[in-house]
Amino acid sequence: MRGPVRWAAVGVVVVVMAMVEAAAGRFVVEKNSLRVTSPEGIKGKYECAIGNFGVPQYGGTLHGWVEYPKSNQKACKSFEDFDISFKSTRSGGRPKFVLIDRGRKLDKSAVLKAVCAGFEETTEPAICLSEDVQTNECLENNGGCWQDRDNNVTACKDTFRGRVCECPVVKGVKFVGDGYTNCEASGIGRCEIKNGGCWKETRNGKTISACSNEVSEGCKCPPGFKGDGIKSCEDIDECKEKLYCQCKGCSCENTWGSYECSCGGKEATSAVGWSFLWVIFFGLVLAGVGAYAVYKYRLRSYMDSEIRAIMAQYMPLDNQEAANQHHVAHAGDDI
Structure with a gap:
């Protein structure tokens, strides 16, 4: 590049980008002002933006070029085939944007599209998105x-x-x-949005859901229901499947997500009464047998030993009397 201005094909656009915000060592979209000095048809100052990968704590002014090629203006072929190069011939050269003609005239929107073409997708805020650009x-x-x-x-x-x-x-x-x-x-809070994509139903003011914030994903029917947890959860009839409430004389009624068990009628009451009496009777029998066993094998032997000890102090026992008589007989022989 020679001189302050380089002409490439039809015209050269000199771009001056005045930075508004300093970069913070990351990709930042910054609002800028763009001043076009030529061609005459689009000369003026425009608001635009630039994606800045930046140096921390540094701002300033960026000088660059928007070049419109003389040949291969739609870029259908390689520019090398037309002996055109956009590479800088010296170190420290200014950055360049190549303006490609995609069937639109060289106007304000075309220049802005060339400047904004380097934006990272989903960048927020979308400064380059305007009615003039897209x-x-x-x-x-x-x-x-x-x-x-x-x-x-x-x-x-x-x-x-x-x-x-x-x-x-x-x-x-x-x-x-x-x-x-x-x-x-x-994640946490997923049930607050569309119930986490899980099944949910309300009946009689009661809402039951297959979504739980305790787990980060998935749907599971709650107790009392069966199903995939996504499209449906069907109530389990505990009474029909005989899972609960199977006592004699009891009445089982299925409810949504649960069941109710009740015992009623004279027959059921009598059955419960007789069962209770039999339990008491067998309990008393077992208690009596246990008491008798304790008396026979423990207390009786203990009491017998105590009685013998007391009687031995006040009266001779049978074996002691026989021993005394034998001793007297031997004494008579000696005399």
Whole structure:
């Protein structure tokens, strides 16, 4: 490049980008002012933006070029075939944007599209998205992305390069999926949005759900129900399947998600009364047998030994009397 201005093909556009915000060591979309000095047809100052990968704590002014090629203006072939190069011939050369003619005239919107073409998809805020630059592709058939019309949730994001199908984050709840055919709420709080995609039904003021915030994903029918937990959960008839309330004379009534068991009628009352009496009777019998066994084998032997000890102190026992008589007989022989 020689001189302050380099002419490439039809014209050269000198671009001055005045930075408004300093970069923070990450990709940042910054609002800028764009001043076009030539060609004369689009000369002026415009509002635009630039994607800045930036150096921390540094701002300033970026000088660059928007070049419109003399040949191969639609870029259908390689520019090398036309002996055209956009590479800088010296170190420290200014950055360049190549303006390609896609069937539109060289006007304000074309220049802005050339400047904004490097934007990262889904960048927020979408400064480059304006009526002059592009239309919203999500407005037509939701861009072909997943959508929940009832809760006004969509996976379609309109960017400068086109729409992107990406599962969103709504009220702090992240949706996961391919973004095209499926997006499901995941994590804590997922049941607050479309019940986490799980089954839910309300009857007589009572609401039962297959979604639980205690788990990050999945649906499971609660106790008393069976099913996949997504499309349906059917009530289990505990009475019909004889799972509970099977006592004689008891009446079982199935309820939604549970059951009620009651015992009524004279026959049932009599049966319960006789059963109670039999329990008491057998309890008394067992207590008597136990007491007799204790008396026979423990207390009786103990009492016998105590009585013998007492009687031995006041009167001779049979064996002691015989021993005394034998002793007297031996004494007589000696005399």
